[in-house]
Amino acid sequence: MITAEKVYKEIIDMPVKEREKLFTVIARRGFEKAHYTHDEVFTDIRQAPFTIREAAEYLEVAEITVRRWVKAGSLKVQRLGKNIVFDADDLKKFKRKKLG
Numbered sequence: 134m135i136t137a138e139k140v141y142k143e144i145i146d147m148p149v150k151e152r153e154k155l156f157t158v159i160a161r162r163g164f165e166k167a168h169y170t171h172d173e174v175f176t177d178i179r180q181a182p183f184t185i186r187e188a189a190e191y192l193e194v195a196e197i198t199v200r201r202w203v204k205a206g207s208l209k210v211q212r213l214g215k216n217i218v219f220d221a222d223d224l225k226k227f228k229r230k231k232l233g
Contacts, residue, residue, distance in 0.1 A: 181221070182211065182213065182218035182219060182220060182221070183218060183219040183220075183221065183224060184216070184217075184218060184219075185199050185200065185217060185219075187219075188208075188219045188224055191224055191228070192224065192227070192228055202227075202231075203217065207227075207231070208223075208227055209223045209227075
């Protein structure tokens with residue numbers, strides 16, 4: 134089984150010139166397209182509920198901003214006991230709509 138640790142060790146063990154070639158190939162292929170759709174980037178997002186902190190990280194805003202959106206009714210929330218959580222699909226839709 135290939136693991137991240139094994140791959141990392143193999144990369145570290147490579148001669149510097151080979152490492153440079155590898156990173157050049159990765160950079161070139163990683164930016165073949167000028168624009169990636171939201172779904173191409175975020176399709177693998179987990180389905181478990183997000184906390185306020187996790188939602189803020191995903192939306193790339195401060196936690197206080199997420200709280201304001203919740204208070205304004207802009208962002209759908211769910212209650213899990215006393216905790217506020219967010220559905221992953223709702224966050225995806227919100228990010229696509231609100232933040233482009």
